[in-house]
Amino acid sequence: MGAYYTRPIAADGTPGAPTWQAWDGGNVGPYATGDGRAVTFTADSDPAGGSFVQSVFKNDVAGFFRVPSTSGALLYVTGRYAIVNGSSPAKQYIGGLGVYSDLQPIVTRSVAAASVWGTKVWTPGSGTGVVTAKDLKTGKVTDTIATGAPCVPKELQTMGRWIYWSCGPTSTAGVWDRTAKKNIAVPSGEILLGDGYVVRHDTADGALLLTSFADGTAATRKIGDLAAGGSTRRGVTWTVDKFGGPVAYVDADRRIHLVPSGTATQALGxxxxxxxxxxxxxxxxxxxxxxxxxxxxxxxxxxxxxxxxxxxxxxxxxxxxxxxxxxxxxxxxxxxxxxxxxxxxxxxxxxxxxxxxxxxxxxxxxSSGAVARRDFTNYASWMPDGIGDVMTLSSSGVVSYRPGNGTGGIARTTSSSASAAAN
The missing domain is CATH 2.60.40.4070 (Immunoglobulin-like)
Known part of the structure; x- marks a missing residue:
């Protein structure tokens, strides 16, 4: 049993001081969320409790949701949303860290390729190479894209304008550029998608290979070596920062390396x-x-x-x-x-x-602040709008409002239901 520490990394790659977060209670991870946090997955054989995804940050009290499966594995996580493939039962669960008070999954579905970016979950659509996005907040389909993949994707990863698809670990793979609307061929295998690049773990010799494609052309270079033998799980012993940061990996001497991707990042959004x-x-x-x-x-x-x-x-x-x-x-x-x-x-x-x-x-x-002077109404409703108005009385005794327009003028007369009593 060990402990989790986090260390902030500045934009120029300078590491900050480590901060203790939590003890390792036998859970799997941590997995980087890409927004400065990390989560673990804990399988629980007790059906009454269930498995769960939880932030390792000790002050992230809402970073948690349950999974109604006694076993499984975390498939994908970005920001506040995580995807878990349960194996007992064999269902896919998509949940949000601190999104819902009941801490239950937002979506339960059959196990399939899936990825999440922002509030959208991407899954294979109807037809070869088609992928669709559904908004997790509204439940509505927002995008349908023909990626050009010659298969129903077996794996999907998303990051802004980029959609990585794969027909299998030893088959065809590519990245669909949503901006340029074109497909770029990249290697398949044990892959993680970054901003304008993918990193692949070459399991034959333990090397990490980075393939950049931001300019529309794929180019590959070696960036490091993982420890030989043992566990080298993507997202754990090596990972990429989907939010514009470097690639990180642990070598044979348990040293952490940070490697800039060398590609231009997308605009801040x-x-x-x-x-x-x-x-x-x-x-x-x-x-x-x-x-x-x-x-x-x-x-x-x-x-x-x-x-x-x-x-x-x-x-x-x-x-x-x-x-x-x-x-x-x-x-x-x-x-x-x-x-x-x-x-x-x-x-x-x-x-x-x-x-x-x-x-x-x-x-x-x-609508519960200070009352603006002579603010009686507005154009759309009887609620105050912070703009002074004029109240008028006609010769027939009808009280009317003239809403101010905010620039010193007044608008058309708005009659009220009140009339002045005749003397």
Missing amino acids: VIESEVTSEIGRDWWWQWRRLLSKPAASWKPTLTSKATGAVARTFSGAEVSGGVSVRWDGRDGKGVYVPNGTYTFTLTASPADGSGPALTVTQSMRV
């Missing part, structure tokens, strides 16, 4: 997003995003749509994976902001310097 509350229903608003690779810095700003004034600004240092912002509806001085619609804007710069900065916007409403 968002692969999953979630708004967990809104001010008015609750007393806070939370926004969360999973980034496609580390950001050197990030700056969220909340701006009033009515006035254009900045209501609150946050800032963050280098981050890998998730970015989360929680706002209580107050400005930087602790005063509640006026009710109305606000624009949340996040800017983030890529830590590896590859590609432009990321900009994301999101609208949200505050």
Whole structure:
């Protein structure tokens, strides 16, 4: 029995100090999730408890979900979602770390090739070489792609624009470029997909071979040697960082090596997003995003749509994976902001310097903040919008509202049901 330690790696490859996380209780792993975390799989022969996938991070209390199978193996994990192939019963389970309170799988299906990226699970579709993506949150099919594979894929791996498919460990394999809409032939075997490359374990001589294909042409080079004999499991004794980082492996002397891929990474983007509350229903608003690779810095700003004034600004240092912002509806001085619609804007710069900065916007409403002066109504409903309005009284005694447009003007008259009593 041993212990798990994690060590952060900066974008330039500099390792940080190790941090103890958990004891090894006989589980299998750890497997890198690609967002700075790692998980293990524990088989449990007790049907009442079941097997489970769990984060090794001691402070990741929600990083857990159960699998209703007494045995099996972890097939694939990216970010917060993991795929387990159970063997008793023989079912495939897809679950999310900290996604659902009941900690049960999101999807239970027959065992088949499968991969997950963001909120989409990719599986073989109907017809030779066809793959489909289903959104795990909505259950709807979002993509159907003919990859050109001459088979129903036996293995799938996904990473942004790249879809790796294989007809078997000794058969044809390739990568479908979703951007260029073309297939690139790559080796098959014990493979892991990275951003613009695959790494293969040559089991005959223990070598790790990296094949880059980001420019549309496959080129292979040797990057290291694994320990001879013993267990050399992909994802455990060697792995790739699907979020733009290096390849990592353990050699015969149990030294950890980090090898840059040498390929240009995709632009910094968002692969999953979630708004967990809104001010008015609750007393806070939370926004969360999973980034496609580390950001050197990030700056969220909340701006009033009515006035254009900045209501609150946050800032963050280098981050890998998730970015989360929680706002209580107050400005930087602790005063509640006026009710109305606000624009949340996040800017983030890529830590590896590859590609432009990321900009994301999101609208949200505050309805339990400070009351804006003379804010009676808006165009769409009777809810306040943070813009001052005008109340009028006609010669016939009808009270009407003239909604403000936020730029000093007023809109058409909106009649109310109230009338002034005649004297």
